[in-house]
Amino acid sequence: xxxxxxxxxxxxxxxxxxxxxxxxxxxxERTVSVPHAPEPVQxxxxxxxxPVPEAAEAVRARRSPLFQDxxxxxxxxxxxxxxxxxxxxxxxxxxxxxxxxWPDRMRTLLRTPMAERPAFERTARELxxxxxAQAQRNVPRVLDLSLRIGELLLASGEAAEDVEAxxxxxxxxxxxxxxxxxxxxxxxxxxxxxxLIDPPVTADRVVRRRTSDYTRLAAVxxxxxxxxxxxxxxxxxxxxxxxIRRNRHxxxxxxxxxxxxxxxxxxxxxxxxxxxxxxxxxFVSAFTTAVVGDRLASAIARRGLPEFYQFVIAAxxxxxxxxxxxxxxxxxxxxxxxxxxxxxLLPGRAMVAAVQDGLTGFYITAAARLLEVMYLIAGxxxxxxxxxxxxVNYNARLKPDESLGGIASPPVQLVAAMVLALAFAMLLQTDxxxxxxxxxxxxxxxxxxxxxxxxxxxxxxxxxxxxxxxxGLFGQLLARYRAASALPYVTAAIGPLMPGSALYLxxxxxxxxxxxxxxxxxxxxxALALALAIGVNLGGEVARLFLxxxxxxxxxxxxxxxxxxxxxxxxxx
Numbered sequence: 121x122x123x124x125x126x127x128x129x130x131x132x133x134x135x136x137x138x139x140x141x142x143x144x145x146x147x148x149e150r151t152v153s154v155p156h157a158p159e160p161v162q163x164x165x166x167x168x169x170x171p172v173p174e175a176a177e178a179v180r181a182r183r184s185p186l187f188q189d190x191x192x193x194x195x196x197x198x199x200x201x202x203x204x205x206x207x208x209x210x211x212x213x214x215x216x217x218x219x220x221x222w223p224d225r226m227r228t229l230l231r232t233p234m235a236e237r238p239a240f241e242r243t244a245r246e247l248x249x250x251x252x253a254q255a256q257r258n259v260p261r262v263l264d265l266s267l268r269i270g271e272l273l274l275a276s277g278e279a280a281e282d283v284e285a286x287x288x289x290x291x292x293x294x295x296x297x298x299x300x301x302x303x304x305x306x307x308x309x310x311x312x313x314x315x316l317i318d319p320p321v322t323a324d325r326v327v328r329r330r331t332s333d334y335t336r337l338a339a340v341x342x343x344x345x346x347x348x349x350x351x352x353x354x355x356x357x358x359x360x361x362x363x364i365r366r367n368r369h370x371x372x373x374x375x376x377x378x379x380x381x382x383x384x385x386x387x388x389x390x391x392x393x394x395x396x397x398x399x400x401x402x403f404v405s406a407f408t409t410a411v412v413g414d415r416l417a418s419a420i421a422r423r424g425l426p427e428f429y430q431f432v433i434a435a436x437x438x439x440x441x442x443x444x445x446x447x448x449x450x451x452x453x454x455x456x457x458x459x460x461x462x463x464x465l466l467p468g469r470a471m472v473a474a475v476q477d478g479l480t481g482f483y484i485t486a487a488a489r490l491l492e493v494m495y496l497i498a499g500x501x502x503x504x505x506x507x508x509x510x511x512v513n514y515n516a517r518l519k520p521d522e523s524l525g526g527i528a529s530p531p532v533q534l535v536a537a538m539v540l541a542l543a544f545a546m547l548l549q550t551d552x553x554x555x556x557x558x559x560x561x562x563x564x565x566x567x568x569x570x571x572x573x574x575x576x577x578x579x580x581x582x583x584x585x586x587x588x589x590x591x592g593l594f595g596q597l598l599a600r601y602r603a604a605s606a607l608p609y610v611t612a613a614i615g616p617l618m619p620g621s622a623l624y625l626x627x628x629x630x631x632x633x634x635x636x637x638x639x640x641x642x643x644x645x646x647a648l649a650l651a652l653a654i655g656v657n658l659g660g661e662v663a664r665l666f667l668x669x670x671x672x673x674x675x676x677x678x679x680x681x682x683x684x685x686x687x688x689x690x691x692x693x
Contacts, residue, residue, distance in 0.1 A: 221345075221600060221603065222285070222286075222289050222344060222345050222348040222349075223282055223285050223286075225289070225348070226285035226286070226288050226289040226292070226348070227281065227285050229288060229289075229292065230281070230284055230285050230288050230301075258294065258354055259296060259312060259321055260321065260323070261354055261358075262290065262291055262294045262296055262354060263291070263296075263299075263310050263312060263321065263323040264323060265290060265354065265357055265358065265361070266286075266287040266290040266291050266301070266310055267287070267308060267309075267310060267323055267324070267325040268325070268361060269286060269287070269290060269340060269343070269344060269361065270283050270284075270286060270287045270301070270303065270308045270310075270325070271308060271325050271327050272336065272337070272340050272364070272365075273286055273337070273340060274303060274308060274327050275327055275329060275330045275331055276330075276331065276332070276333065276334065276336065276337040276340075276607070277330070277332065277469045277470065277473050277607060277611075278337070278473070278605065278607065279473055279476045279477055279480065279482075280303040280304075280477045280480070280482040280485045280486075281477075281480045281481075281482060282605075283301075283303045283308065284301045284302070284303050286344045287299075287301035287303075287308070287310055288301050289344060289347070289348040290344065290347050290348070290357075291310065291312065292348070293347050293348050293349075293350055294347075294354060296312050298312060298313050298314055298315070299311065299312045303482070303485060304484055304485050304488070305484070305485050305488030305489060305492075306326055306327050306328070306488075307324060307325075307326055307327070308324065308325050308327065309322060309323065309324035309325070310322070310323060310324075332469065332547070332548045332549060333369060333548075333549040334545075334548050334549055334550045334551065334554075334605075334607060334608040334611075335367070335369070335370050335549050335550065335551045336364055336367060336549070337605050337607065337608070338551055338554075338604045338605065338608065339364045339367070340364060341603070341604050341605050342603070342604070343357065343360050343361065343364065345603055369549050370549060370551065370552060371546055371549060375546070376414075376546070376547060377411050377414050377415065378411070379543040379544075379546040379547050380410050380411060380413075380414040380464055380543070380547065381406075381407035381408065381410045381411040381414075382407065382539065382542075382543040383410065383463060383464045383540055383543035383544055383547070383615070384406040384407060384409070384410035384438065384460040384461050384463060384464040385403040385404070385406045385407040385410070385460065386460075386536045386537075386539040386540040386543065387406070387459065387460035387462075387463035387464070387536070387540055387620065388402050388403050388405075388406040388456050388457060388459075388460040389403065389532060389533065389535075389536035390463075390533055390536040390537055390540060390616060391456055391459045391460065391463075391620065391621050392453060392456045395529060395532050398453070402445075402453050402456055402457060405441050405445065405457050406438065406441075406456070406457045406460035406461065408441075409437040409438040409440075409441045409457065409461055410437075410438065410460070410461055410464045412437045413433070413434035413435065413436065413437040413438060413461065413464075413465075414434060414464075416433045416434060416436075416437070417430040417431070417433055417434040420433055427496065427499075428495055428496070428498070428499045429499070430499075431465060431496050431499030431500050431503065432499045432500075432502050432503040433503065434465055434500075434503070435461065435462070435465055435499070435500045435502075435503030435504045436503045436504075436506070436507055437461070438457055438458050438460065438461025438462070438464075438504075439458050439461070439503065439504045439506075439507035439508060439511075440507050441454070441457050441458075442454035442455060442456075442457040442458035442461075442511075442518070443507060443508070443510075443511035443516045443518070445457060446511070446516045446517045446518050447516065447517070454516075454518055455518050455624065455628070458504065458624055459620050459621050459624045460620075462500065462504070462620040462623060462624055463540065463615070463618060463620045465500050466497070466500070466618045466619075466620060466623075467492075467493050467496045467497070468544075468611060468614060468615060468618055468652075469548070469607075469611045470489055470492055470493050470496070471493050471649055471652075471653055472610070472611060472614070472652070472653045472656050472657075473489055474486050474489030474490045474492075474493055474653070475490075475650065475653030475654060475657060476653070476656075476657045477489060478490075479654070479657050497623075500623075501623075501627055504624075504627050505627055505630065505631060508627060508628060508631040509631050511631075512631050512632055518628060530570055530574070533566070533570070534563060534566060534567065534570070536616075537562055537563065537566035537616035538559045538562055538563050538566075540562070540615050540616050541558055541559055541561075541562030541563075541612050541613055541615050541616060542555060542558070542559050542612075544611075544612040544615040545558045545559075545608070545612035548608070548611060548612055550608045550612065551608070554602075554604075554608050554609065557598050557609055558608065558609055558612050558613055561591055561594050561595060561598070561609055561610070561613040562591075562612065562613040562614075562615065562616060564590060564591065564594060564613075565587045565588065565590060565591040565613055565614065565616070565617060566587070566616045566617070568583075568586060568587040568590050569583050569584060569586075569587040569616075569617060572586060572587070580648065581644075581647050581648055581651050582651070584617050584619075584648050584651045584652055584655065585651035585652070585654060585655040586655065587617060587655070588614055588617060588651065588652045588653075588654075588655025588656045588659065589655035589656070589658050589659040589662070590659060591610055591613045591614055591617075591655075591656060591659060592606075592610055592655060592656035592657065592658065592659025592660045592662075592663075593659035593660070593662055593663050594609070594659075595609035595610035595613065595656075595659070595660070596610075596659065596660040596663035596664065597663055600663070606660060610656055610660075614652055614656060617648075617652055618649075618652070619644070619645040619648035619649055619652075622641050622642075622644045622645035622648055623641075623642070623645040625637075625641040626638045626639075626640075626641030626642035626644075626645060629641055
């Protein structure tokens with residue numbers, strides 16, 4: 121080194137010295153100046169007068185090498201991320217927006233790893249370049265819109281996968297492609313990071329209240345369908361969402377109380393299995409006690425007591441009436457009244473959603489929902505057991521076989537199953553136009569169960585699973601025909617198949633001191649509930665299995681469609 125050279129500067133041609141990046145660190149290039157890009161040209165596009173930047177290739181060519189993307193698409197993929205401009209996957213491009221149901225298209229995209237997602241799955245039409253800059257300015261509003269819609273879906277009992285698919289579809293439709301939604305039992309969040317050099321934007325929302333309003337759910341589904349088809353702007357989506365929130369329930373409060381009593385009364389015919397001189401008196405007893413229990417639960421709900429205590433109070437009137445009827449000599453079948461009251465309280469909607477989340481890999485949400493179901497059923501059990509324990513100590517003559525009438529009178533029980541499903545659908549605030557389809561689906565499910573158990577001699581657990589699978593299959597087909605959620609067509613239709621009798625027999629056996637029989641009946645109730653929920657989920661999956669893949673059409677291309685991916689097996693580790 122000569123004296124004229126400054127200390128610490130290597131001579132020309134000398135190899136780079138070892139520094140913080142190791143011996144193989146490349147020499148640092150210094151940028152003297154960066155060419156200034158010309159002013160953007162004002163051009164009118166889809167979003168009005170917006171500054172239109174020049175082509176991305178021309179801008180990238182004028183940038184300094186320090187700011188250029190030096191990674192190939194394969195290297196980006198290996199790093200687990202996509203470059204800011206995205207990658208091309210022709211397999212997911214097939215089909216215009218709205219050509220296939222949005223849950224199918226978004227589930228495919230949701231189950232595709234982030235590194236393999238295309239930049240724009242909706243490339244059926246060419247958008248103005250200014251739309252990209254406008255979308256970046258709307259990031260907070262788009263994320264907030266997706267969270268608000270996801271909150272309504274989750275509060276209505278939708279499965280976690282369908283909620284995430286809706287949130288991803290909304291963000292994707294408004295040109296936010298690097299988004300990751302996440303749903304748990306009470307918290308939903310979504311994160312957007314355009315590229316590795318841009319800071320991520322994350323928003324979340326807490327779901328504190330759940331409502332059973334399937335009319336509102338259908339309106340939200342229609343809104344998501346229009347958004348994913350790129351037919352609604354952000355402002356219009358907010359206006360429609362506000363209108364959905366302002367809409368009142370389709371049925372008044374007094375009619376809901378009548379529906380609760382009608383459900384319990386229909387269940388008394390369903391489990392009693394016969395029509396005789398005392399059947400209508402049992403119906404009136406079950407109807408009255410269910411209405412009284414519903415009013416008492418509403419009264420303590422207005423006082424702010426948790427839902428657990430509401431179920432405890434709501435279960436007591438039917439149990440008390442059953443005990444009183446057992447002391448008479450008219451054979452009024454008090455056990456049937458108690459079982460009918462249980463049908464009006466069992467949380468079938470939460471149970472189906474919990475099992476569906478577990479089967480699709482959302483184990484945290486499934487565990488939380490199952491725990492909720494356990495607490496609600498525990499409240500029912502405590503309310504009934506308190507009354508049964510007192511009644512048994514006073515020698516109440518409850519007969520367990522009264523609630524095991526079986527398929528004694530098929531026409532009467534079929535009508536009772538249809539009335540029960542109708543009342544259940546009204547309690548879930550199902551749209552009036554969907555009520556006939558719900559009743560028809562319930563008739564198909566109960567008829568299948570009756571034929572399998574009464575004529576074919578199949579086990580009740582297996583028959584319940586097969587009947588529920590048929591209900592789930594037809595519910596999914598009806599949902600695709602109406603472009604709506606399958607919950608309104610499925611949840612109420614499985615009401616006649618709920619394990620009310622098995623649960624009552626278990627509680628009665630425990631109250632009488634027969635722990636062994638109680639455990640057997642309780643295990644049977646759990647098995648019936650699992651068969652019911654798994655059958656519903658399997659029926660929906662079978663419907664998707666035999667329908668067209670997302671975006672499939674007659675315009676086939678040599679690129680195969682990417683299937684709806686399932687969770688990867690862990691093989692025990």
